[in-house]
Amino acid sequence: MKNLESKKIRLFFKESNGDYIKDWSPIPREFRIPSSTFVADNMNNTDEEFMGLFKTTNNTYRTSGTIGVGWLKDSQRKTIIDDTGNACAILIKPRFKVLDPWEMLAEVFADPEYENYILENGPFYKFNVSEKMIPIPSTEKGGEFLAALSFLNICSKLCRRHLSRQISFTEENLNGKIIGSIDMAKHIKCNVSKGREDRIYCRYPTFTLDNLENRIVKAALIKSHRIIQSNHAKSENINRLFSYCLSSLKTVRTVKISKSDFNKINTTGCNSNYKPVIELAKTILFNKGIYDLFNSNTDDEYRFVIPYTINMERLFEFYIRSIIKKKLQNERNSLYKLDTYRSKDTNPLKVYEDNPTKKVYLMNSYIPDISIYTEIDGEKKYIAVFDVKYQHSTNQAYASSIRHNTHQLLFYTLLLNVKTCGFIFPSEQYAESIEDGISLNIMNGNRIKNTDENIIKYYQLLMNLTSESDCIKSVNQILKVINNS
Numbered sequence: 001m002k003n004l005e006s007k008k009i010r011l012f013f014k015e016s017n018g019d020y021i022k023d024w025s026p027i028p029r030e031f032r033i034p035s036s037t038f039v040a041d042n043m044n045n046t047d048e049e050f051m052g053l054f055k056t057t058n059n060t061y062r063t064s065g066t067i068g069v070g071w072l073k074d075s076q077r078k079t080i081i082d083d084t085g086n087a088c089a090i091l092i093k094p095r096f097k098v099l100d101p102w103e104m105l106a107e108v109f110a111d112p113e114y115e116n117y118i119l120e121n122g123p124f125y126k127f128n129v130s131e132k133m134i135p136i137p138s139t140e141k142g143g144e145f146l147a148a149l150s151f152l153n154i155c156s157k158l159c160r161r162h163l164s165r166q167i168s169f170t171e172e173n174l175n176g177k178i179i180g181s182i183d184m185a186k187h188i189k190c191n192v193s194k195g196r197e198d199r200i201y202c203r204y205p206t207f208t209l210d211n212l213e214n215r216i217v218k219a220a221l222i223k224s225h226r227i228i229q230s231n232h233a234k235s236e237n238i239n240r241l242f243s244y245c246l247s248s249l250k251t252v253r254t255v256k257i258s259k260s261d262f263n264k265i266n267t268t269g270c271n272s273n274y275k276p277v278i279e280l281a282k283t284i285l286f287n288k289g290i291y292d293l294f295n296s297n298t299d300d301e302y303r304f305v306i307p308y309t310i311n312m313e314r315l316f317e318f319y320i321r322s323i324i325k326k327k328l329q330n331e332r333n334s335l336y337k338l339d340t341y342r343s344k345d346t347n348p349l350k351v352y353e354d355n356p357t358k359k360v361y362l363m364n365s366y367i368p369d370i371s372i373y374t375e376i377d378g379e380k381k382y383i384a385v386f387d388v389k390y391q392h393s394t395n396q397a398y399a400s401s402i403r404h405n406t407h408q409l410l411f412y413t414l415l416l417n418v419k420t421c422g423f424i425f426p427s428e429q430y431a432e433s434i435e436d437g438i439s440l441n442i443m444n445g446n447r448i449k450n451t452d453e454n455i456i457k458y459y460q461l462l463m464n465l466t467s468e469s470d471c472i473k474s475v476n477q478i479l480k481v482i483n484n485s
Contacts, residue, residue, distance in 0.1 A: 009135060010082055012072075013091035022095035023312055024391060027053075027061040034082055038075045040064075043400070048126060048309045049077070051090055065390055067092045067101065068125075068309035069134050069142060079132075089134045094312060096428055096465055101310050102141060102149065104319045106237035109153040111322045113341040120343045120367075124318070125150075125310045129283050133304035142305020145231045148224035151280050152241045155221055158277050159248035163214060164270075165207040173201050180204025213265050213274055214252045220281035221245050222254065227284075257285055316390040317369055320424055320463055324370060327475045336383065336482055339371040351415065368412045370424070372482050384420035384482050385412045386461070391425065410440075413456060420481060422459030427474075429464065437481070 012031050014020055021027060040046045040054035043064055050073055052066030072080040072088040080088040094101060105124065108114055118124065127143035127150075136142060171183065173190055179202050187201035225242050262282055267275040325338045342348050348365030370386040387409050405423070413421040420437070437457030461478055464470040 008086050010084075010086035010088050011091060011135065012088065013136070020093045021063065021091065022093055023052075023063050023065055023067050025063055025095055027063065029060075031061075033061050034072065034080050034088060036074045037072045037080050037088070048311065049073070051092065051309065053090075063092050065311060065313035066309050067094055067312055068307070069136055069140075069305065070128075070307040070309060071131060071134065087132075089307075091134075091136055091140065093140075096426055101312065101315060102145065103237075104315055105146075105149055105310075106241070108315065108318050108322050109149075109156075109241070110237055111318070111325075113321075114318075116341050116343060117318050120341075120345075121314055122311075124315045125308060127306050127308040129306055131307050134307055135302040135304050138301060138303045140305075141231045142303075143308035144227055144306050146308045146310075147280065147283055147306065148227040149238070151220055151224045151277075151284055152228075152238065152245065154277050154280065155217060155224075155245045156241045158217070158273065159245050162273060163209055163248065164211060164274065165209055166211045167205050168208040168210070169203055170206050171201070171203050173199055175199050178202055208251070209249065210252050212261060213271065213278070214249060215255050216257050216261060216265070216281050216285075217274075217277060218246075218249045218252045218254060219257045220284040221249065223284050259286055313390040316426060317388040320388045321370055323471070323475055324478065327472075327479065331479075334479075335374045336372050336479075337374070339368075339373055339382075342367045349415070366412065366415070368416070371412070371416060382416040382418050385409070385416050385418050386422050386424050386478075387412070388424045419454070419456050420459070420484075421456065422461055422481075424461045424463055424478070427462035427464050429462075 012021060012027075012033070015028050016030060021031075027033060037053070038050050039061065040050070043054050043062070046052040046054050046064040046066065048066050051068070051070045052064035054062055054064060056062060069089065069091045072090055074080060082088055108117075108124070111117075125146055127146045129143070129147070134142075171186070172179075176198060178200050181203055183201050183203045190201050191197060191199045221242070228238060228242075262278065265271075265274075265278065267278055321338070321341070328334055328336060328338055340347070344365055344367060348367055351362055351364055351366060352360060354364070368385050369388045371382055372384040372386075373380050373382045375381070387405065389405065409421055409423065422437070437459045440456040440458055442454065442456060459481055461481065462474065463478075464474040
């Protein structure tokens with residue numbers, strides 16, 4: 001906890017023993033969270049706007065799967081002011097020290113299924129430029145970094161799909177040919193008067209990317225890169241996105257952008273795909289919070305950042321899916337594939353065939369996190385299913401969710417008719433070997449006989465996050481389990 005008296009702000013972030021407040025962890029009583037702070041009554045009702053905080057039955061404050069920095073608020077969404085007149089804010093970090101959510105975001109941005117995922121589950125992150133900035137240790141990243149990273153992502157999508165072009169006129173003194181129309185006045189002055197009638201001064205229309213919309217995009221792109229560099233972020237994915245966007249806009253002039261320029265552009269009709277890009281560009285270029293990152297509101301120990309939150313549960317789930325998919329795609333001789341990401345509105349797996357004349361007391365569709373299949377004679381055959389959980393498998397905080405998660409996994413296992421299932425958890429320790437799968441106790445019913453061929457194996461797999469190499473080893477272990485299915 002840090003009292004920044006000169007700024008009238010009280011920041012909850014570090015315990016007396018030096019440990020940070022982490023996600024899915026209790027908040028020590030030494031912090032004395034003001035009683036007027038609005039928190040959820042259980043872990044299933046947490047709200048990211050209130051930093052995902054909840055209270056247990058013994059009145060212990062706990063964090064959920066939300067990380068970031070934000071103001072503590074009351075039930076009316078007003079910032080909490082403590083007894084000494086300080087506004088209260090909290091900083092929550094991932095409980096895995098080696099887990100870099102910024103690198104994870106850069107990885108998932110590159111996944112082609114990213115858009116489908118956030119449409120189905122909601123965004124991984126939020127940043128609130130309408131709220132006052134919060135001072136945090138200068139070593140931490142803030143919402144301005146998230147805004148810059150977001151801009152790189154949507155800018156790259158704009159560059160891939162459609163960059164707006166407009167008609168411009170080019171004047172050129174051509175040798176022995178005519179394009180467009182002849183500018184007689186300049187032709188006489190530059191050619192005829194000098195005895196160079198072999199040359200013709202022409203003016204002709206061309207399509208150019210150098211318009212106001214793209215100048216704004218390029219200015220925001222350069223500013224975003226500066227913000228990312230100032231946060232000392234080093235990522236191959238981030239550098240690749242920036243290089244691609246800058247290359248796409250190389251013919252666009254780099255000019256100073258004013259606020260009035262935003263009133264001159266049109267983001268409707270054919271230019272509607274520019275609307276979210278331009279809105280975020282305005283935030284990047286002119287929001288006071290981001291501007292102050294490079295000016296007076298920064299000191300050696302603390303700097304002011306835009307409040308933000310990241311949902312680590314969604315991010316971890318899709319991140320694991322992305323790296324497993326990439327690994328399977330890079331395996332040339334692999335017989336296995338990751339099933340396409342499914343949406344409940346477009347292509348879910350069906351529990352039963354729709355029958356409008358019957359009301360069935362079963363949910364009609366389901367979407368596993370990770371389902372692996374192979375193709376035999378052109379027919380898809382599922383061989384393994386896994387559920388990704390951003391939690392400790394043995395942590396007592398999750399006792400209330402074990403029953404639900406067990407039913408969910410076994411439900412997937414039954415309907416996909418696979419012999420391998422399990423959960424994937426994050427870990428900071430690399431396991432040299434995989435623990436033997438647990439054989440599920442399948443009774444001798446009339447569906448199948450309980451023989452060796454019909455044994456269903458359950459695994460608790462750990463995704464090591466200590467380093468990139470250990471992460472790859474963990475993926476290889478998961479693939480080993482799949483290969484043995």
